[in-house]
Amino acid sequence: MAAKLRKGDKVVVLAGKDKGKEGTITSVDPKAGKAVVDGVNIAIRHTRQSQTSQGGRLPQANPIELSNLALLDKNGKATRVGFRMEGDKKVRFAKTTGDVIDA
Secondary structure (H helix, E strand, O other): OOOOOOOOOEEEEOOOOOOOOEEEEEEEEOOOOEEEEOOOOEEEEEEOOOOOOOOEEEEEEOOEEHHHEEEEOOOOOEEOEEEEEEOOEEEEEEOOOOOEOOO
């Protein structure tokens, strides 16, 4: 199935401790159905010092379920994503406005 949410998409969190927060997707794991969004689902990771890095308590964004994310349309509102054919190309579009997401 085609990916409704992709790397670089601006999304809003629908459920969980970070409900209402917005961010950009940095990576997607379609097999697990999860995505990493910067600034969302932050946990403290304790790392050991090495020759190259300082170490200590570092904040890290953990993966969040794709079902808990919604794409932001041009108006800044959460929208669902649909697919349609434009010519011979399959494109994603926002269900609220009908605008094409990726040209």
